[in-house]
Amino acid sequence: MTTSTSLRRTLAGDLRPAETVMIEGFVHRRRRLASVLFLIIRDRSGLAQVVITEDRERAEQLGEETVIRATGRAVANPQAPGGVELVDPELEVLGEPDGPPPLELWRPGLKASLPTLLDHAALAWRHPARQRVWRLAAAALQAFRGALEAQDFTEIATPKLVGGATESGANVFRLDYFGRPGYLAQSPQFYKQIMVGVFERVFEVGPVFRAEPHDTVRHLAQYTSLDAEFGFIHDHRDVITMLRSVIAAMIEAVAAVPGADLDLPAVPAEFPVIHFAEALALVGADPGEPDLAPEHERRLGEWARTEHGSDFLAVEGYPAVKRPFYTHPQPDDHRWTNSFDLIFRGTELVTGGQRLHRLADYRAALAARGEDPEPYADYLATFGYGMPPHGGFAIGLERFVAQLTGAANVREVTLFPRDLHRIAP
Amino acid sequence: MTTSTSLRRTLAGDLRPAETVMIEGFVHRRRRLASVLFLIIRDRSGLAQVVITEDRERAEQLGEETVIRATGRAVANPQAPGGVELVDPELEVLGEPDGPPPLELWRPGLKASLPTLLDHAALAWRHPARQRVWRLAAAALQAFRGALEAQDFTEIATPKLVGGATESGANVFRLDYFGRPGYLAQSPQFYKQIMVGVFERVFEVGPVFRAEPHDTVRHLAQYTSLDAEFGFIHDHRDVITMLRSVIAAMIEAVAAVPGADLDLPAVPAEFPVIHFAEALALVGADPGEPDLAPEHERRLGEWARTEHGSDFLAVEGYPAVKRPFYTHPQPDDHRWTNSFDLIFRGTELVTGGQRLHRLADYRAALAARGEDPEPYADYLATFGYGMPPHGGFAIGLERFVAQLTGAANVREVTLFPRDLHRIAP
Structure with missing residues (x-):
């Protein structure tokens, strides 16, 4: 799970099909299907989908808001945000959260009272x-x-x-x-x-x-x-x-x-x-x-x-x-x-x-x-x-x-x- | 000494020869010669020269930092700041200072101690x-x-x-x-x-x-x-x-x-x-x-x-x-x-x-x-x-x-x- 750091970062919003690209961001959401795990990565430009089929157990542990670097192949997929997703990724953790965040950022709307929003x-x-x-x-x-x-x-x-x-x-x-x-x-x-x-x-x-x-x-x-x-x-x-x-x-x-x-x-x-x-x-x-x-x-x-x-x-x-x-x-x-x-x-x-x-x-x-x-x-x-x-x-x-x-x-x-x-x- | 207010203001830095122009600014300096009085007008763009030959007595009274409007003819004069000066002006006072300012702004450098500069x-x-x-x-x-x-x-x-x-x-x-x-x-x-x-x-x-x-x-x-x-x-x-x-x-x-x-x-x-x-x-x-x-x-x-x-x-x-x-x-x-x-x-x-x-x-x-x-x-x-x-x-x-x-x-x-x-x- 280490990767070359010489590769320049690509922002989620700029993702295009390519042999090797590197993205960095926050784990916004994990979506677990039977055969595959999707990591939705959030960066300042938007969201990108990373598809995990191998070494899935380790990736499952990457809780929401974990900061990661993912390097892999970018392929077209109309279902993915922006129409492109990252497959066969190498993952590197850049920053670990201290447990699950107290708000669920992946939900479309934040269901919390104003005082809770302000406290957090x-x-x-x-x-x-x-x-x-x-x-x-x-x-x-x-x-x-x-x-x-x-x-x-x-x-x-x-x-x-x-x-x-x-x-x-x-x-x-x-x-x-x-x-x-x-x-x-x-x-x-x-x-x-x-x-x-x-x-x-x-x-x-x-x-x-x-x-x-x-x-x-x-x-x-x-x-x-x-x-x-x-x-x-x-x-x-x-x-x-x-x-x-x-x-x-x-x-x-x-x-x-x-x-x-x-x-x-x-x-x-x-x-x-x-x-x-x-x-x-x-x-x-x-x-x-x-x-x-x-x-x-x-x-x-x-x-x-x-x-x-x-x-x-x-x-x-x-x-x-x-x-x-x-x-x-x-x-x-x-x-x-x-x-x-x-x-x-x-x-x-x-x-x-x-x-x-x-x-x-x-x-x-x-x-x-x-x-x-x-x-x-x-x-x-x-x-x-x-x-x-x-x-x-x-x-x-x-x-x-x-x-x-x-x-x-x-x-x-x-x-x-x-x-x-x-x-x- | 009143003037039409429908004329748009021209900034000193934009002064070009013209039949009627209106400038507004601060009296930066008065230069008294035998035959003529120059009012140097300061606005946010720079300085403009206004030439007073008639009704001189009244214009002499416009102390430094008086805010005036001058409407007149703009003519080329290589000696004037920007190469253009205002002649035959009508003058209107927009704001009067309460006596001579405690610093002489028309001098090339302010000759005052730092505490004096800060106080004023x-x-x-x-x-x-x-x-x-x-x-x-x-x-x-x-x-x-x-x-x-x-x-x-x-x-x-x-x-x-x-x-x-x-x-x-x-x-x-x-x-x-x-x-x-x-x-x-x-x-x-x-x-x-x-x-x-x-x-x-x-x-x-x-x-x-x-x-x-x-x-x-x-x-x-x-x-x-x-x-x-x-x-x-x-x-x-x-x-x-x-x-x-x-x-x-x-x-x-x-x-x-x-x-x-x-x-x-x-x-x-x-x-x-x-x-x-x-x-x-x-x-x-x-x-x-x-x-x-x-x-x-x-x-x-x-x-x-x-x-x-x-x-x-x-x-x-x-x-x-x-x-x-x-x-x-x-x-x-x-x-x-x-x-x-x-x-x-x-x-x-x-x-x-x-x-x-x-x-x-x-x-x-x-x-x-x-x-x-x-x-x-x-x-x-x-x-x-x-x-x-x-x-x-x-x-x-x-x-x-x-x-x-x-x-x-x-x-x-x-x-x-x-x-x-x-x-x-």
Whole structure:
């Protein structure tokens, strides 16, 4: 059971009839027939079938997830995955599992509760259907960056250890930073705005941290934020246009993942836009409501579908009272703002908008809220250096993938989720 | 001084003679001559010259870093940046600075101490030479990912909030995680290994955290780690080969950044490799030394230059006592390991190697060090599921850029560095 290591590895997906080929992978499944044993080998490209007729007793011992190298003849067999199988193999064990795995990866679906999947995440992600979920996420990440780089955005890397809360003090993680208080950044908001002063167009993909005390299907203590910010805009409508191009690229990339098999939305040439006040009227809500309830968003999603044939709807003009202090007001009526939420199939997917860019406006906005400007001194300095009109948006990777795949819980699409109860694995 | 907003913006770098063009950017410099005032406008593409002959008094007031829109006629002038300048402009102010900026960005070099640069980072990065430094970093990031994606690596996003120290308990940030102890991840090491069991080949670009109590030119409390890990290797030499292809792509990308003007190394077809024991002998060090001193690395760099005509040298076989417990031993002599450092021009640039992949080997390695396996239970579980031989490497983005640019201090090439003394801006 030893074999030449000089032979180059062939991936399962590349298997073609040949005299001698070598494959390597995990024993995904053993299928025992009377006259023959099949080992189904899984590698990063897919599955390959190895046919064992001799020395069967030894091969029978190779439990699921054993890592093996198989060298043999590749022959056509329409019944085998990919139409080719490996016969007369020499087998070599590269890595032995410590007993049968606690999940049966060879079954088409993983029949386990969410807590069990999360406890055994290292194993559960090996399941082909789970792998596919993350491949969608990875494709979305790559497309997000590619779409922005193609439009002259520069990637940035900003501090996750900060001296003050970014978004609100309510759900921030505190830590001891060399003897003084430090916080984990809740978003790169301030830094991406600062960097608009440098590169005009910037993006960052990175972890953000929220000490969410609530146990919901949409919140995590750490998630991956896809942030973009850019200058020299007219108003938030330019941000919606840019967001559309990015979302289109991300969905195109997700659609190209082999086996994705998703009910993916068509991305319209322009996202339909409705004003917050009209949206309230449309769903029959009190015109004084400061926010949209989930039920309102759901009905707006239906309306966009019916009225515009679109799975997407941008709601602009959110009330100033519900938006952060850096939000740019609607020029003709300061009750409203130049900010928006993008609703996808009835659920909020992205938040964005135009920001204030004048120092005097920042000072006034903080004063109006009775906030001390001192903790924001480093941030405010930027606006004292001269800044263009600018805006941006942030997409939560996990929510994006959950909504595209129809996952009920963001934890299903997060490699190793962190929440109120979970800091491992 | 108002202008039509329906005209599309032209970037400075795209300026060609035309009847009416509109540019937007920062007033980089005012040059006052007797008969004319030049406004040099900076945008993300470069500089453009605007010639003011009328209404000069108002334009004189536009201090450096004022954000303006200028609409006028573009005419050829060989003296102007890019050979074209804007004449008879209408000017519109988009954003006003709050007085003269504390750094003179129009000077060819920023004459300021490092602490001053860091205190005014938001402004200092606007300087064209500083911009270029970060553009190198962004190009390196993009190339790192591109090189690995082209070789079938999958991007991952792993937890930065963890239940135990990854690399060593010595320099870990502790925090209160919903009432129990939590830590900031010192590296994605364990998670990238776990994910090799899923996708075989994975990478992650993200922040890592070290509570470094020492104030050195090479250490930061947060840096950007470029991590790769892959399975089905023969040994660490496969890792060195992969690393070479990635470094080659990164340096090619850096070289393509406009105005880079760096003394970039040629990347040899293969990195020369020397064993740690030979390296000690070569520099005349005690054969019992467990590590290379900076002076040793410097002399090895010179030797690689002279002997191999290479700016790079991989030193393999580092002593087991100086490497983490997950390091794979050298099969024929367990005093040494299948790990390596890549030395670039006499300084360590990358660390990598083959890891253990059998559960029994992990248990033995921890026992030999007298370490309790319990804190590693989630990590060790992976090896109990069956794992292929694997290895990887990690490149510190800031060190990489510092070494390529000859920066004396990693803080010079970090957007907003974090260290013992600094958590702002």
